[in-house]
Amino acid sequence: MQQRKLGPDLTVSAIGLGCMGMSEFYGDGDDAESMNVIHRAIDLGVTFFDTADMYGVGRNEELVGKALKAKRDGVVIATKFGNVRGPNGERLGINGRPDYVKKACEDSLKRLGVEIIDLYYQHRVDPNVPIEDTVGAMSRLVEAGKVRYLGLSEAAPATIRKAHATHPIAALQTEYSLWSRDPEEEILPTLRELGIGFVPYSPLGRGFLTGRFKTPDDLPDGDFRKGSPRFSGENFAKNLKLVEIVEALAKRKGATASQLALAWVLAQGSDVVPIPGTKRVRYLEENADGVDVELSADDLGELDEAFGTDAVAGTRYPEAGMKALNL
Numbered sequence: 001m002q003q004r005k006l007g008p009d010l011t012v013s014a015i016g017l018g019c020m021g022m023s024e025f026y027g028d029g030d031d032a033e034s035m036n037v038i039h040r041a042i043d044l045g046v047t048f049f050d051t052a053d054m055y056g057v058g059r060n061e062e063l064v065g066k067a068l069k070a071k072r073d074g075v076v077i078a079t080k081f082g083n084v085r086g087p088n089g090e091r092l093g094i095n096g097r098p099d100y101v102k103k104a105c106e107d108s109l110k111r112l113g114v115e116i117i118d119l120y121y122q123h124r125v126d127p128n129v130p131i132e133d134t135v136g137a138m139s140r141l142v143e144a145g146k147v148r149y150l151g152l153s154e155a156a157p158a159t160i161r162k163a164h165a166t167h168p169i170a171a172l173q174t175e176y177s178l179w180s181r182d183p184e185e186e187i188l189p190t191l192r193e194l195g196i197g198f199v200p201y202s203p204l205g206r207g208f209l210t211g212r213f214k215t216p217d218d219l220p221d222g223d224f225r226k227g228s229p230r231f232s233g234e235n236f237a238k239n240l241k242l243v244e245i246v247e248a249l250a251k252r253k254g255a256t257a258s259q260l261a262l263a264w265v266l267a268q269g270s271d272v273v274p275i276p277g278t279k280r281v282r283y284l285e286e287n288a289d290g291v292d293v294e295l296s297a298d299d300l301g302e303l304d305e306a307f308g309t310d311a312v313a314g315t316r317y318p319e320a321g322m323k324a325l326n327l
Contacts, residue, residue: 001045006197007170016048018277023056065112096126098137139167176200203274229314262290
């Protein structure tokens with residue numbers, strides 16, 4: 001597995017593993033199978049594992065911590081705070097207050113069963129708390145030896161600059177794929193100016209770019225994508241035409257649609273480390289092989305043309321979710 005750097009010092013595998021879907025959001029999970037996925041990822045050279053305190057209301061951190069316990073020294077664990085949920089999963093808003101930052105970190109350390117978190121993200125920016133206050137509290141976690149590196153998620157360029165001036169930010173995590181290219185205009189240039197790494201989540205378009213979903217009925221019961229604008233009604237049919245372009249090029253390259261979509265993300269720069277999520281070993285192995293797919297300038301041009309501005313139908317999230325982005 002190739003290696004890449006986030007910021008000047010944090011070395012990780014060229015792709016990581018997003019663990020969110022193992023505990024929630026994408027239908028029923030199977031902890032035993034998810035453990036197998038994590039262990040197989042390590043065998044394949046994946047060293048970068050992503051979770052958050054809100055995934056499964058803490059259960060995902062517990063799962064990831066348990067799975068990585070015997071391999072702790074060889075992996076990078078990233079987790080996030082800020083999206084607050086109650087014990088029954090109810091959403092309680094976003095919290096970036098310094099006292100909450102400290103408590104959230106302590107709780108994550110316990111669930112993960114570790115003494116230090118390698119990369120600690122603010123999951124969403126709290127519009128009611130100055131970013132300098134939140135990142136200041138995060139920096140004190142670094143000073144206390146509880147966190148190694150700091151990150152942000154779905155933050156706007158101005159916020160990134162203020163945060164980085166308060167304490168060095170190693171990585172920004174934001175949705176990015178062939179069908180979510182918003183970061184290219186302002187966010188990626190800002191990150192590169194400041195020397196901050198980029199961690200795209202949902203690099204396979206929440207699974208849409210894999211070509212596995214031909215109708216909305218293919219989504220399992222309890223899957224949050226059933227309420228996603230891009231997976232609904234006429235948007236689904238329009239976006240499916242884009243997937244057909246990916247599938248056709250993938251076939252010519254001797255790759256799968258998933259591998260081609262990942263190869264495109266990886267080709268956007270050596271500072272880009274996607275974290276495709278899966279809870280199936282076969283999909284993990286397929287994704288890992290995407291690192292070896294090489295795209296020519298003509299290939300990249302063909303994809304750029306197909307996935308240009310306004311090519312994708314529907315927003316990334318429903319209206320309420322969109323309001324929490326790029327703050």
